[in-house]
Amino acid sequence: MTKNSGNGFPDSTNLVFIGGGNMAAALIKGCEKKEFIRKENVSISVQTEKSAQKWRNQGYQNVFTNTLEMLDKYPTAIYVICVKPQVFEEVVSSWPVNSRPRFIISVMAGVPLKTLSAKLPFVSGNTTIIRLMPNVASSIGSGASTLCYEKNEKTDDQASSIEYARKFAECVGTVEIIPERCFNAAMAIGGSSPAWTFMYIESLADGAVAQGLGRAEAKRLAAQAVFGAAQMLLNTDSGFDIETQHFALLKDKVCSPGGTTIEGVRALEKNGFRSAVIEAVVAASKKADDMAKVMEK
Numbered sequence: 376m377t378k379n380s381g382n383g384f385p386d387s388t389n390l391v392f393i394g395g396g397n398m399a400a401a402l403i404k405g406c407e408k409k410e411f412i413r414k415e416n417v418s419i420s421v422q423t424e425k426s427a428q429k430w431r432n433q434g435y436q437n438v439f440t441n442t443l444e445m446l447d448k449y450p451t452a453i454y455v456i457c458v459k460p461q462v463f464e465e466v467v468s469s470w471p472v473n474s475r476p477r478f479i480i481s482v483m484a485g486v487p488l489k490t491l492s493a494k495l496p497f498v499s500g501n502t503t504i505i506r507l508m509p510n511v512a513s514s515i516g517s518g519a520s521t522l523c524y525e526k527n528e529k530t531d532d533q534a535s536s537i538e539y540a541r542k543f544a545e546c547v548g549t550v551e552i553i554p555e556r557c558f559n560a561a562m563a564i565g566g567s568s569p570a571w572t573f574m575y576i577e578s579l580a581d582g583a584v585a586q587g588l589g590r591a592e593a594k595r596l597a598a599q600a601v602f603g604a605a606q607m608l609l610n611t612d613s614g615f616d617i618e619t620q621h622f623a624l625l626k627d628k629v630c631s632p633g634g635t636t637i638e639g640v641r642a643l644e645k646n647g648f649r650s651a652v653i654e655a656v657v658a659a660s661k662k663a664d665d666m667a668k669v670m671e672k
């Protein structure tokens with residue numbers, strides 16, 4: 376049995392993507408770039424012929440606009456659910472009862488493991504279901520993903536499925552394996568926060584543009600400043616240890632006594648900056664909790 380690129384599964388293992396939008400594209404392209412998977416073992420179902428054609432133009436031949444037809448063809452593949460949560464019910468209705476996927480990865484926000492098991496009664500039981508929350512930066516290999524699963528004593532090879540999913544996620548960035556009870560909070564900072572960070576960077580640029588700096592220079596400077604700050608937190612060359620040290624250590628290095636930055640800190644605090652960010656994280660996490668409740672019905 377030949378095995379490819381250390382993913383622990385035979386070369387011929389088929390990876391079936393239900394939904395072929397942004398997240399599926401990020402995952403497929405990242406995994407292919409790392410030679411974790413090969414084009415010929417990838418199948419994708421989409422809704423529109425336009426999307427199907429887009430995939431075919433990129434050399435993917437196993438592209439379907441009928442999910443049932445695809446799952447019928449690959450009943451024992453690894454399934455990756457990449458549709459919007461609102462479409463999941465529709466997808467379930469086109470899931471053949473004889474499918475026995477090797478395991479299932481779902482990237483849908485707000486759809487808990489117990490809902491996935493309940494809605495897919497014929498595949499659960501001894502099929503491992505994994506939730507993976509990638510983010511938009513996965514498209515350039517800089518994603519921050521979270522993964523959770525439920526221990527299933529009935530499944531002999533669960534460890535190899537989890538290991539596969541971890542390596543799969545690592546093709547597009549980092550991955551944290553966490554308990555599901557923290558998954559929505561992690562989704563807020565891993566999955567959603569890039570949108571807020573783009574808003575923050577845009578606001579930085581706006582502030583400088585308001586004072587006459589050119590838009591292009593302002594955008595580049597703002598993005599690089601945020602990138603550099605994040606690198607300092609993650610790269611030990613900065614002398615900072617993210618495991619043990621407080622972020623304020625670095626913040627304080629920038630704030631000269633009587634200087635400019637501390638005036639900005641004062642303005643941010645006066646306008647509820649930290650509170651606004653904390654509320655955004657809690658709101659996104661709560662929305663996922665609410666979505667989960669609706670899905671249960």
Ligand SMILES: NC(=O)C1=CN([C@@H]2O[C@H](COP(=O)(O)OP(=O)(O)OC[C@H]3O[C@@H](n4cnc5c(N)ncnc54)[C@H](OP(=O)(O)O)[C@@H]3O)[C@@H](O)[C@H]2O)C=CC1
Pocket residue numbers: 393394395396397398399420421422423424426427442457458459460462465466482483484508509510511566
């Ligand atoms: N966007 C993000 O940053 C993140 C998203 N997620 C999660 O990823 C999932 C997908 O999001 P994203 O990739 O952004 O969404 P997209 O809208 O980009 O992609 C959704 C895909 O689903 C396809 N689709 C719709 N209905 C069906 C159907 N009935 N059968 C098969 N395919 C169908 C669409 O087809 P067509 O192309 O033809 O319209 C499209 O390819 C969501 O559940 C979201 O919660 C997770 C983390 C981050």
Ligand SMILES: O=C(O)[C@@H]1CCC=N1
Pocket residue numbers: 484562566567
């Ligand atoms: O907004 C959403 O629901 C998805 C999940 C995380 C990022 N985008």
